[in-house]
Amino acid sequence: MSAILFYVLAVVALLGAAGVILAKSPMGSVISLLGTFFALAVIYLLAGFQFLAAAQILVYAGAILVLFLFVIMLLNLGAMGSRFELSFAPLQSGRARLAAAIAMALALIGLVAAQRASLKALAEPAADAPALDSLRGIALELFGRYSLPFQAVSVLLLATMVAVIVLAKRQRAGEHGSGEGAQ
Amino acid sequence: MVVVQRKELTLAERLYLPEVLRGLSLTFRKFFEKPITRQYPEEPLPTDEVTRGQPRLVVKDDGNIACVSCGMCEIACPAYAITIDGGETDRTIEREPKKFEIDMLRCILCGFCEEACPKDAIFMSNELELADYTRAGLVYDMEKLKRPKSALQRRIDYIYKLNNRWRSKP
Amino acid sequence: MDGFNIKDVPEVVLWIAKIAIIFGGLVGTAALMSLAERKVSAWMQYRHGPNRVGPFGLLQPLADGIKFIFKEELIPEGANKFLFRLAPALAAIPAMMTIAVIPIGTVVIADQVIPFSIAQIDLGIMYMLALGGLSVYGAILGGWASNSKYSLLGGLRASAQMISYELTLILSILVVVALSGSLDLNTIVDAQREAGLWNVFTPFGFLAFVLFTIASFAETNRHPFDFAECEPELVGGFHTEYSAMRFALFFLGEYCAMTVMACLNTTLFFGGPSVPFWPEAPWFLGILAFLVKAGFFLFLFIWVRWTLPRFRFDQLMRLGWKVALPIALVNLLVVGAWVAFTTKGS
The missing domain is CATH 1.20.5 (Single alpha-helices involved in coiled-coils or other helix-helix interfaces)
Structure with a gap:
């Protein structure tokens, strides 16, 4: 039962991922990505990683993808069509x-x-390794053994954020800063 | 140039939440007050004798209408709402309307017919509601216009009182 | 009831009964809320409110529902039909699903305790937040798919607002999580009951409660933060182009989200089904206490709506990012430090 579910979800996730690249309109890409995230979340659930599944939905579907949508809506993409058509141009x-x-x-x-x-x-x-599916286990791993990589990743994210801000600022200071650097 | 002096907000006002609570307390107090709206169809608007509603034909106490189809109201009507077709009758007044129609869609409730009538046969009632599913239904014929004298008595008395003000006392 | 044993009842029957009662209660509450909103607003403005359908207008939601079902569906030209149809469902379903983890209390039948909530999972809050974060899709996709500038602006505003206030919402929930040391809503309730002190009466808890309440108003797009709809500026906001039952779904989603927020507020800060000063209260009083508390917050939603004028959008953003978020962050930091230094062991 769960094996069948897994394969169905895996196919959905892969189709969604393909849709992200191949959809003609950015909106189609976002919806495909949403499908992929959901399929992944359910796969995590099947594997027993409840926290990961919830975090996946909360962070990716609930926050990051909404930001994508936001940017897409702010950019004027009316000319790109609103239908879900696939385009194989990226693979040409x-x-x-x-x-x-x-x-x-x-x-x-x-x-x-x-x-x-x-x-x-x-x-x-490992005999003393805490189970990863419990919140406590994840917390112990994240803030214990992997605290340094964890902090490193957050610093990386911070650096990216600063870099984006600097780029956007420079573009605005320049002669004709258009919205190209919005993402 | 008009310079609007904006009031400097106090700390409590800038914190916003105390003011929110004040507003909430106000609406909560109003919550228990008695509604002032009128439940219209059940509680109709109060009317008195000055109210100029739709014109109605007076039915005298003996069961006959007072109208003699003289046509004065028809002529007086500024909106051409009244149509009268007169005919003979065996009663002592010799004439009565065979057809008396008021097109309520045309009637402007001016009360000229009431003033013009020499026989006190038409008066403005206190009826104000006017609705129907068809236009034809709003052309009122005699049966729809008839009202017993008692129903119009307040208005009749009022008109008499009004007219008596400049009539010489006998 | 002699010889009745709850273990004899198949689990499926229990599940179905719970789902039917809780879900039916949620949708019924949402329907009643549409009436309550109009009644309360009327009473606050010296009016009577709807009183034509049934006694005191109690059947008005039913009449509205029938009207919605029989109205014509319109899909604007140039709209993305798939997303246009999907969006109302996306708005309503997550809001309805989140009720599953709210512990409404316990039912005791023949000395056997049955938890009165659809699911008791240890990540209850994560589940709620994950699904709650999805409710923005209904607004944003509906707004975009309608191919109308009003809808688009409404959707944009909704998404910006929800992203901004979700941070405050989560941070103020985390304060409660830190205080009770669990993501499980049942544990949070039990911790408050054992301490004999609701979270709202602790200093950090009170601050978190205020922030949570503000953020929950923004998250559900309610006054004074209803920029997604904003009638005078945006006609109807993201649901301008919707009609009939699809519009009703948006409506239902909003009221369900409000109901869930009221339940969550009750659970996190007001001890859920615990009766004040009487820890051994019988179970039905617990459920009653929960309903009364949640009912108060539902009333608060309406009450505030008919009291405060709408903010301006820049004011909303300033309040969200420059006031609420820093306070929430500092609050969480202080609570974290306090918990870390006062808790012994592990």
């Missing part, structure tokens, strides 16, 4: 195909690595 150029191939290869490597890692983890679970 040779460079795009190369990039896609590299991405696929990387994803494959990542998958294999993840598979091996998870097998290894299953084979020898």
Whole structure:
């Protein structure tokens, strides 16, 4: 039962991901992405990671995607059509195909690595490792063993934010700052 | 040039929440006060004898209408709302209307017909409601216009009082 | 009731009964709220309010519902039909789903305690926040798909406002989470009952309560923050182009969201179903206490709406980002420090 559900959700997630790239209108992309996020959240639930599922919805679907939508609505995209049509233009150029191939290869490597890692983890679970599905476990891991990477990631995000602000400011100070840097 | 002097807000006012509470207390007090709106169809507007509602034909106490179809009201009507077709009758007054119609869509409730009538046969009632599903339904015929004298008595008395002010006392 | 054992009843039956009662109660409350809104506003303005349909106008929601069902659906030309149809559902469904984790109390049948909530999950607050964050999609997609400038502006405002105030909302909820040390709403209620002190009567809790209430008004797009609708400027905001039952769904979603916010406020800050000064109160009094408290907050929503004028949009943003958010952040920081230094162990 859950295996069938998993495969259905995986297909939905992949279709959504493809839709993000192939949809003609940005709105279509966002809706596809929303579908992907939901499918992923339910997969997390199936795997028993309730917190992760809730965080996925809360952060990605509830906040980040809404910001995307916001930007799309602010930009004047009326000319791009409002229908959900697929466009295969992104895959036409040779460079795009190369990039896609590299991405696929990387994803494959990542998958294999993840598979091996998870097998290894299953084979020898650390005796004192807290269960990751409980909130307490996640908190202990996040603020204990992984506190340094966690802080590093937040600093990275902060740096990105500052960089975006600096870029946007510079563009406004320049001669004809259009809305190009909005995202 | 008009310079609007804006009041400097106190700290409590700038905090906003105390003012919100004040507003809430005001609306809460009003919550318990008696409604002042009128429940219209059940509680109609008060009318008195000065009210000039739709014109109605007086039915005398003997059951006959007072109208003799002289046509004065028809001529007086500024909106051409009245149509009278007279005919003979066996009663002593010899003439009575065979048809007496007032087009209520045309009637402007001016009261000229009431003034013109020499026989005290038409008076402005206190009836104000006017609605129907068709236009034809709003052309009132004699049956719809008839009212017993008692129903119009207040208005009749009022008109007599009004007219007596400049009539020489007998 | 002799020999009745709750374990004999199949779990499915219990589930269905709970879902039917709670969900029916939510939708019924939402319907009644549409009447209450008009009645309360009328009484505050020396009027009678709807009193034609049924005794005291109590059947007015039913009449409205029938009217909505039989009205014609209009889809504007140039609208994105798929999203236009999807948006009302997206507005209503998350709002209705969030009621599932609210602990309304317990039912005791033949000495057996049944928790009176659809789901008792330990991440109750996360679940509520995740679904609550989705309710903005109804407004934003509906506004965009309508192909109308009023709708678009309404949707934009709704999304900007919801993003801004969600932070304050979450931060003020986190204060309660820090105080009771759990994301489980049941545990939060129990902690308040055991302490004999509702969160609102603690200094941090009170501040969090005020912020939460303000943010919940903004999150549900209610006065004085109803910029998504804003009749004089935007006609009807994001649902300008909607008619008939789709419009009714937006309406239902708003009232359900209000009801859930009122329940959440009760649960987080007012001890949920606990009766003041009487911890051993019988179960039905607990449920009654919950309903009374939640009812008060529902009344507050209406009360404030008919008292305060609407803010200006820049005032709304300034209040959200420059006043509410810093206070909420500092409050959380202080609470965190206080909890960290006063709690012993682990």
